[in-house]
Amino acid sequence: MAPKVLVTRILPPQTQAHLLEQDFDLFQWQQDCCIPRDVLLEKIKGVDALFCLLTEKIDNELLDAAGPQLRVIATMSVGYDHIDVNAVKSRNIALGYTPDVLTDATADLTVLLALGASRRIKESIRAAENGQWGKWAPTWLCGSQFTNKTLGIVGLGRIGEAVGERLKAFNVGRIIYSGRTEKPSAQAKLNAEFVSFGTLLQESDVIVVCCALTKDTENLFNYEAFSKMKKSVVFINSARGGIVHQDDLVRALDENLIGAVGLDVTTPEPLPPTHKLYTFPNCVILPHVGSATYETRENMAGMTLQNILAGLDNRSLPYSI
CATH class of the missing domain: 3.40.50.720 (NAD(P)-binding Rossmann-like Domain)
Incomplete structure (x- = not known):
């Protein structure tokens, strides 16, 4: 049978x-x-x-x-x-x-989100499409670049390491990471420094979430965490939506505690188009396409x-x- x-x-x-x-x-x-x-x-x-x-x-x-x-x-x-x-x-x-199958695709997408959020890609596309594109101006739609900045990776597994390798090409000045344990091999490849989660929040210019969703990481990024970050920080999550307390993220954006946000994952999925996160010009949201090649x-x-x-x-x- x-x-x-x-x-x-x-x-x-x-x-x-x-x-x-x-x-x-x-x-x-x-x-x-x-x-x-x-x-x-x-x-x-x-x-x-x-x-x-x-x-x-x-x-x-x-x-x-x-x-x-x-x-x-x-x-x-x-x-x-x-x-x-x-x-x-x-x-x-x-x-x-x-x-071990989606490392490259997800790392590529994570870098895309980081670049897009930091260079105000959402606002730029809308400006071009909506007729707001005028004559060249010195400060219009200026974002930030990664040169000499501190990259913080939460979860230096395969994807976190691959993201670090890619962003090194953008001349970041320092790479730090946090997680359950040190990763000597990946640390050596990236010349990265293992730090506490609190230190990573305070010192990073770009924070990339690459850890798994577990009981320990659920809602890891809450209002307290966002409050400790630099107000210019670029925050990227391509791991799981549940790692971020989404209402607290909305509050942090409302209070201008975060420079830019890039999300490939949310809670729930799909995120309803009426959700407030879509209203922030500095928040780029993709429909969970990290492995979509x-x-x-x-x-x-x-x-x-x-x-x-x-x-x-x-x-x-x-x-x-």
Whole structure:
């Protein structure tokens, strides 16, 4: 009997074709949107494998609905804060993700946000489009550059290191970082200095958030944190929206405590177009496109399918959590 597999979204072309070649009893959500929770809970019943995204909450309710036949869950994501890992593993379900695949794409996007926010790209585009572009003026739409500035990286993992390597090319004067532990190898590559979180907040001209969302980092950037930053700081978050207390960010922008902000992640996602964050001219918001290159998304989907195939074959997952 063919294994029953649930896939919660249409995949990039190469992996989609490979998926359809498999001898699966396949249900795949066909619409270009998140599978509704009630549909997911209904279709998960009796499946052998679940191919999911970070948009699906994998919790006890879903696992109970699936039943004992579920053998493998593979998420097409590097982060897995949407999964109750303990609940999955307590049921002896193999669990996979896609590590080390989106570093370059996300680092590129993070640098894009940093440059865009610091050089007032949102205001500049609007000025050109809305007819505000007049004769050249010495101080009109002047932003800041990174030369000799202090870059602070929160979370010097693979993505944080890649961001640091890229921004070094813009002649930053100093790189500092904070996190749970020191990272000697990355520190040596970047000539970076490990500092306390408080020191990073106070001394950085550019702050880039690259850490994972955990109980320790949830709402790490709150009003108190924003109050300690330089008022000219460029603040960038391309990690997870929950690391920032969003109402406190709004308050900090209202009180001009921050020079510029660039966000690729928010809470919730999608962020409603009526949200106040959009009203600030110095706040650039992107719709969580950090890994959105054809190359990266195809790699992520391919790795996830490899995990599904391995789990169904009772082999160790090549990319397991």
